[in-house]
Amino acid sequence: xxxxxxxxxxxxxxxxxxxxxxxxxxxxxxxxxxxxxxxxxxxxxxxxxxxxxxxxxxxxxxxxxxxxxxxxxxxxxxxxxxxxxxxxxxxxxxxxxxxxxxxxxxxxxxxxxxxxxxxxxxxxxxxxxxxxxxxxxxxxxxxxxxxxxxxxxxxxxxxxxxxxxxxxxxxxxxxxxxxxxxxxxxxxxxxxxxxxxxxxxxxxxxxxxxxxxxxxxxxxxxxxxxxxxxxxxxxxxxxxxxxxxxxxxxxxxxxxxxxxxxxxxxxxxxxxxxxxxxxxxxxxxxxxxxxxxxxxxxxxxxxxxxxxxxxxxxxxxxxxxxxxxxxxxxxxxxxxxxxxxxxxxxxxxxxx
Amino acid sequence: xxxxxxxxxxxxxxxxxxxxxxxxxxxxxxxxxxxxxxxxxxxxxxxxxxxxxxxxxxxxxxxxxxxxxxxxxxxxxxxxxxxxxxxxxxxxxxxxxxxxxxxxxxxxxxxxxxxxxxxxxxxxxxxxxxxxxxxxxxxxxxxxxxxxxxxxxxxxxxxxxxxxxxxxxxxxxxxxxxxxxxxxxxxxxxxxxxxxxxxxxxxxxxxxxxxxxxxxxxxxxxxxxxxxxxxxxxxxxxxxxxxxxxxxxxxxxxxxxxxxxxxxxxxxxxxxxxxxxxxxxxxxxxxxxxxxxxxx
Numbered sequence: 327x328x329x330x331x332x333x334x335x336x337x338x339x340x341x342x343x344x345x346x347x348x349x350x351x352x353x354x355x356x357x358x359x360x361x362x363x364x365x366x367x368x369x370x371x372x373x374x375x376x377x378x379x380x381x382x383x384x385x386x387x388x389x390x391x392x393x394x395x396x397x398x399x400x401x402x403x404x405x406x407x408x409x410x411x412x413x414x415x416x417x418x419x420x421x422x423x424x425x426x427x428x429x430x431x432x433x434x435x436x437x438x439x440x441x442x443x444x445x446x447x448x449x450x451x452x453x454x455x456x457x458x459x460x461x462x463x464x465x466x467x468x469x470x471x472x473x474x475x476x477x478x479x480x481x482x483x484x485x486x487x488x489x490x491x492x493x494x495x496x497x498x499x500x501x502x503x504x505x506x507x508x509x510x511x512x513x514x515x516x517x518x519x520x521x522x523x524x525x526x527x528x529x530x531x532x533x534x535x536x537x538x539x540x541x542x543x544x545x546x547x548x549x550x551x552x553x554x555x556x557x558x559x560x561x562x563x564x565x566x567x568x569x570x571x572x573x574x575x576x577x578x579x580x581x582x583x584x585x586x587x588x589x590x591x592x593x594x595x596x597x598x599x600x601x602x603x604x605x606x607x608x609x610x611x612x613x614x615x616x617x618x619x620x621x622x623x624x625x626x627x628x629x630x631x632x633x634x635x636x637x638x639x640x641x642x643x644x645x646x647x648x649x650x651x652x653x654x655x656x657x658x659x660x661x662x663x664x665x666x667x668x669x670x671x672x673x674x675x676x677x678x
Numbered sequence: 679x680x681x682x683x684x685x686x687x688x689x690x691x692x693x694x695x696x697x698x699x700x701x702x703x704x705x706x707x708x709x710x711x712x713x714x715x716x717x718x719x720x721x722x723x724x725x726x727x728x729x730x731x732x733x734x735x736x737x738x739x740x741x742x743x744x745x746x747x748x749x750x751x752x753x754x755x756x757x758x759x760x761x762x763x764x765x766x767x768x769x770x771x772x773x774x775x776x777x778x779x780x781x782x783x784x785x786x787x788x789x790x791x792x793x794x795x796x797x798x799x800x801x802x803x804x805x806x807x808x809x810x811x812x813x814x815x816x817x818x819x820x821x822x823x824x825x826x827x828x829x830x831x832x833x834x835x836x837x838x839x840x841x842x843x844x845x846x847x848x849x850x851x852x853x854x855x856x857x858x859x860x861x862x863x864x865x866x867x868x869x870x871x872x873x874x875x876x877x878x879x880x881x882x883x884x885x886x887x888x889x890x891x892x893x894x895x896x897x898x899x900x901x902x903x904x905x906x907x908x909x910x911x912x913x914x915x916x917x918x919x920x921x922x923x924x925x926x927x928x929x930x931x932x933x934x935x936x937x938x939x940x941x942x943x944x945x946x947x948x949x950x951x952x953x954x955x956x957x958x959x960x961x962x963x964x965x966x967x968x969x970x971x972x973x974x
Binding site for chain 2: 378379380399400401405406407409410411413414415416417426427430431474475478
């Protein structure tokens, strides 16, 4: 294993009595697209600002390229941050905004010009080089902010909720665009987001933060398929939860049916069993892992149907995802009785 | 808080939407008690002075011509210099104070602003007399110097140009603090951080990002101090001690001692023209600055 580009070791940060970061360890590698995912107050933005140098850790180390940079001020770090508000300089044109960081490096004028031109090409805004930021659309501003940080060719590019201000369609396009640019430049990206879909689509690896702690990190697939906590299971993707009790090695749901899982519930009498909607299949009376109920709602999503099932096994409606062709073969209506089942390998259990 | 500027822009925009008649009482008041008397006084500039004071209603341009007499033109220049110097000093001090206030925790800012503006609520004369107490030969400053062990001759402080500038700066500083505080407090902190992030040190960030973005506040503060200072006659009279005259004193003398109302009116006309010119320029500039920001 090569040395990680960035090592965060036992980092802590308090604001008054609030533990914003409560002991986080993380390794991030060269060329990775890494996502810090969490709700507001999880500490993800504080952690990002710490990597940029705007917050100093009370304890622990931030090691970049083998050097401890914990106390290095922002203007002396080979790290750039794309701010959530974009923070473009309103008094400067697009080109001047992008050139600013290179001028700070005191590069020759000719080199600055060619690098600005080059990056304007990449973000396809060459024709707007002389516009002021307030004459740009939100999407254009976002790209200028990206270019301004990227043009410095940092070791690490930090992005604070980069797509938050964009509308849904543009967000989808920019997700792919960001990934393309990251690939092209070969720069390590760390993105902060509260949007799990964004994290899943873009990131090579994701870290889930909660209350200033790291809950789980891994590839999107690892976290989706093997969440280590109920929170992670709930936060990433959609999950159905069934409260269960454990009796002599068997899990029993609230409606009395038996639930089986490949991993047992460890040392707890109560817990929840969790199953992804796409793992539920129609049919399967009188066997383990089957739940019956009444269809309470059906939502059409183009590629698939999402069916809500009211069942005594769960306080919340169970969500089932049926592909269009399955739904066509066996039409379902609201009010119908329905039984679904799933395989033991698709059950996750968590203690509560 | 752009003081007079922002309400003007707002008023102009409201005309598009709100019924005009709501403005009638204010307009009527201003016209009857402010605009009309002013115009009447200014009209006197084109008449001759009566032999025993009073007005001889014969048209003449002599009063206007007299304003350009080197004797009076120099007083204009001198006044402009004093006003410009006062405005510059007030802007430097006021901007620094406003900057420090915005750096304080949000909770404390209102209180700091309150204290900065506090002297403004006391009487102008009292405040100016207070400076006499400070600056005269047996005053507080002289006393403090003595107490500290300095027994040499102190330079004359009261009744000098310096005293006038000190008085003007002191009196109009709250304007500048408020005018500079407004754009400084509106700055998105992430913009200054972006400059640091891109490799700028504190000074570069200030010079290239913060300062240009707060120029409208500086301009407002400067123009206000300049306009209020150039026509001021109380401070030069009290702190300048009649050693030198500013336009305000000259106008005052024409109306109240020389009894030459036509010449006083001619002087006032030029003074008002200078003020209006500057205020218009400044309104136009800040409107363009905020207009550009609105454009999309």
